[in-house]
Amino acid sequence: MLSLxxxxxxxxxxTFPFVDFSTRWYVELFTSQGIITAVERSLKLAFxxxxxxxxxxxxxxxxxxxxxxxRHAVLYLLLLGIITPGITYGVGATLFLNQLLGLxxxxxxALTVHVVWTLPFATIVLLAGIPPNLPENEQAARIMGADxxxxxxxxxxxxxxxxxxxxxxxxFTLSYNEATRSLLLVGRQNTMPIQVxxxxxxxxxxxxxxxxxxxxxxxxxxxxxxxxxxVIYRSR
Numbered sequence: 269m270l271s272l273x274x275x276x277x278x279x280x281x282x283t284f285p286f287v288d289f290s291t292r293w294y295v296e297l298f299t300s301q302g303i304i305t306a307v308e309r310s311l312k313l314a315f316x317x318x319x320x321x322x323x324x325x326x327x328x329x330x331x332x333x334x335x336x337x338x339r340h341a342v343l344y345l346l347l348l349g350i351i352t353p354g355i356t357y358g359v360g361a362t363l364f365l366n367q368l369l370g371l372x373x374x375x376x377x378a379l380t381v382h383v384v385w386t387l388p389f390a391t392i393v394l395l396a397g398i399p400p401n402l403p404e405n406e407q408a409a410r411i412m413g414a415d416x417x418x419x420x421x422x423x424x425x426x427x428x429x430x431x432x433x434x435x436x437x438x439x440f441t442l443s444y445n446e447a448t449r450s451l452l453l454v455g456r457q458n459t460m461p462i463q464v465x466x467x468x469x470x471x472x473x474x475x476x477x478x479x480x481x482x483x484x485x486x487x488x489x490x491x492x493x494x495x496x497x498x499v500i501y502r503s504r
Contacts, residue, residue: 272481275478296475296476302463311444313459325390326435332395346387346391366452394435397498437498
């Protein structure tokens with residue numbers, strides 16, 4: 269990752285040794301309409317995926333605080349999104365969605381696989397970040413006469429809010445960088461990772477891709493550190 273960032277500022281591009289400091293490749297990156305459009309698609313898809321996955325993960329974790337029949341089966345079903353190899357899941361998704369259901373290729377068709385991919389991670393983050401004193405606070409509110417809606421609004425949600433935000437950031441980052449599962453579903457509406465793969469496979473890794481990789485790496489690292497801080501801070 270460090271070499272990626274260093275050579276993104278190399279006037280000589282991918283040549284070694286380092287020639288001279290330059291922001292030339294960042295200028296070329298921001299003037300490349302194809303890459304910018306792909307980045308915009310990835311941001312839109314990641315944002316919608318984040319909203320859906322966070323809502324579903326929060327509901328799942330709140331349900332798992334109580335015992336119910338089939339809870340283990342549901343957990344195993346969620347974990348399939350992590351265990352199943354990406355390209356295998358992508359092929360299965362296109363067979364089911366495109367061939368069997370007859371749905372057209374497009375950006376928003378990939379939303380289905382992105383949610384399945386990010387949901388188990390968001391759920392695990394939320395499970396790890398539930399405050400240990402939350403049950404006692406909820407019970408105290410019940411003793412004081414609060415109903416379940418009031419308890420959720422005034423006690424539960426405020427206490428898990430930082431963890432929910434952390435899970436949302438985690439889901440956003442995973443979706444933004446996802447490629448293999450949605451490769452066969454997006455059609456010609458390439459997301460950022462797929463656009464990078466198409467450029468690198470048709471030609472080779474170009475210097476502006478180093479600039480894009482550097483920006484993505486730095487921002488993703490910051491977001492993941494923020495998510496980790498929110499979860500750890502709230503779980504204390």
